[in-house]
Amino acid sequence: MKQRLLPLYVISIYAFLHLPLLILCAFSFNSSRFTIWEGFSLVWYKAMWNDGALAEATWNSLLIAAVSTVLATVVGTLGAYGLWKKNSKFLSGSMYLSLVTPEIITGIALLATFQWAFRFFHLQLGMHTVILAHVTFSIAYVLLVVMARLRTADPALEEAALDLGATEWQAFRLVTLPMLKPGIAAAALLAFTVSFDDYVITSLVAGVDSETLPMMLYAMARRGANPVVSAISTVIFVGLGILIVASERLQKT
Amino acid sequence: MGDLHLEAIYKEFPSHRVVDGITLTIPQGCFYSLLGPSGCGKTTTLRMIAGFDEPDRGVIKLGDRTLNGLRPYERPVTTVFQSYALFPHLTAAENIAFGLKRKGDPDTARKVKEALDLVQLSAKADRLPAKMSGGERQRTALARALVLQPEVLLLDEPLSALDPKLRKQMRLELKELQARVGITFLFITHDQEEALSLSDQIAVMNKGRLEQIGTPQEIYLTPATRFVAGFLGAVNWVGAIGVRPELTRISREAPGNGARVVEATVSSAMFLGDCFQVETKTPAGDSIVAQIAHGLGEFQRGERVHVWWHPHDEMAIPQ
């Protein structure tokens, strides 16, 4: 009996996981503004395309994600390499802790810190504070992915490079870095998605010039039913899905 | 150029002392083996010569140049790693060219080609390590280390990753290669057969100390300590006298002409394929094993026999 029940149970869990998103995507192509299917239409995508504020928020999000990805990838990769050479329990522990810290706490702590720092510098919340915050929480993701890659690496490779006359820097650049390339690319994609997607922390440290796509999506979602939100969601869902599948692929090569 | 000297080398790790006062000289152009069980400190010794670890005390000299304190890339010494440590993103030829490029050698292309020829890998020059067989990887690693014309080549159990058949073949190739290039080879191994068959000289290590240095024959036939005798092969101990089982004979009648004889009782007899292994017990309680060829008779359990050997086959070791 159990042999037939288990697959059924499993199928329903997969339905639970995937149907909400698939339905949302499907209804973004609905010509009606209500949740009754009336026919295929791209009207909500057109509305999304023509929304200037939305375009600006998307641009902000892409810019923030791109800059913080580059920074977090560099810092995280160097950090992972440093920790590989000699582990610092304190640093890696802090990294793990930052991963499990509730976002709301990270957000308010950063907000408090920025406000405190502004007493000494004539600055305001804005793009730069958002980017700093994003780099901070992305580093741990990069570190984790790159360290996983390094854990499978043969430490003798670098010794071999030194033995053959390479300096430490050359050993890193010519041997370890090429070997890490897929891992680093995967880490960067992951950093990009977590940055692009973040709402909680961003909303706390953003200024007037830095409204992001998730912030706008949040506001629209709270306002009530709006098929444009479904259209935006579908685009984000598909876009991030592609990045993540690419990242997974890279991690396995 | 010159001999490699280790003078009173000590190295301690947090848990224990790994190398405990080693002094030895490895003559230039020699095929020299460091033989010992795992954990005896031989790999640490190699790493100190290569420059991956620094000794706590003691001097490492090549000719009259001191190597202490030099970084690995400053030492005229290269290593063939146990795992080969081939760079996975570089082809065989690129792996071999790696060291030459670091030196900015203008003759890189020709030297790489010669090195590939030397190890018979010219046809596989553009292969990545992942696409090579175990033997090809091993040869690439050798070529990569040799192409820099080091004064000493360090080999860290280079055959251990190969299957037994290939291992015997590579052993021959290695010996031949060393004769051709004339570079000092320092070969680290725990396999006594490898060490015996390859080396001009062997240093046997145990628990961070040297037990004996000598030619393969000296080490095998006249071991200085019980450890060396036992590590290189099975031994029958009768008091302070040791005899190898393959040099021990058994007969029903007493042998003449000055042989050393012990009377004993057969406790077991086993057929091993190429010989019989007969285990006997002396009245004093010693157990003596003899390996005897086919046709020298079969012995039954419980039989009273004469166990004997020639005095010149004895190994006398003070206890």
Add this chain to the structure above:
Amino acid sequence: MMRLRTLFLLPAWAFTLLLFLGPMLIIVVYSLQTKGVYGGVVEPWTLENYTRLLDPLYGVILLRSFVMAGASTIGCIVLAFPLALYIARSGTRKTLLLNLVMLPFWTSFLVRTYAWMFLLRDTGLLNSALLALGIISEPLPLLYNDWAVIVGLVYGYLPFAVLPLYSNLERLDKSLLEAAADLGAKPWETMLHVVLPLTAPGMRAAGVLVFIPCLGAYLTPDLLGGGKSMMIGNLVQNQFTTARDWPFGSALSLALMAIVMLLLWALLRRDGEEML
């Protein structure tokens, strides 16, 4: 080698100290001070913010957070265990099935939460469908209650339960099950006396890994609870924005942080560092 390593670790250290540990320290300092008249933080130093945590007004929210997080954790494990068991036994399709669990998880959290709003709200798909079918005559209040929040949390953190359970079940030696059967155990007896005890570490890991983010959830109760189902995270946000009581918000955050660290510490102490 030492110098290069130190150099490489420097930026990571800088970010960790300045933008993670530093901010935490500032929160600690704020939690010991007093709320200013116009918001902000002033002296005197006080422990009052911590004693206020016990105020029934807030105690209710703390208690509710625990109950909601607990219920979501149980829900996740109940859903995840059979799923993990099935995946662990499905041979070559393992990777595909696991990726199918992870895929929605990696897409936008906000989008996933919105998908449930889309399904559950008064004019949402479920109500529209039920109305159209004539099963109900008035929309059911599916959204903006505790149940919606629990569904959202289970949906959000299910993979955190599936992964540790899967890796535990995957390592489970199949011959143990055969041995149990051989010794006369019925399948459910094998499950109860062999599989469950052996997957206890996986259960503990799954429990902690789901409970922690659920307890600190902010977005899910905010969107699916609609202010009616407040949890600690929302209270913290509220103190920092609307109420402008930073000292109390800081004390709340630290209390939450302390629970998170305590849970992790307990898990690591019990099941070792093999999980990291």
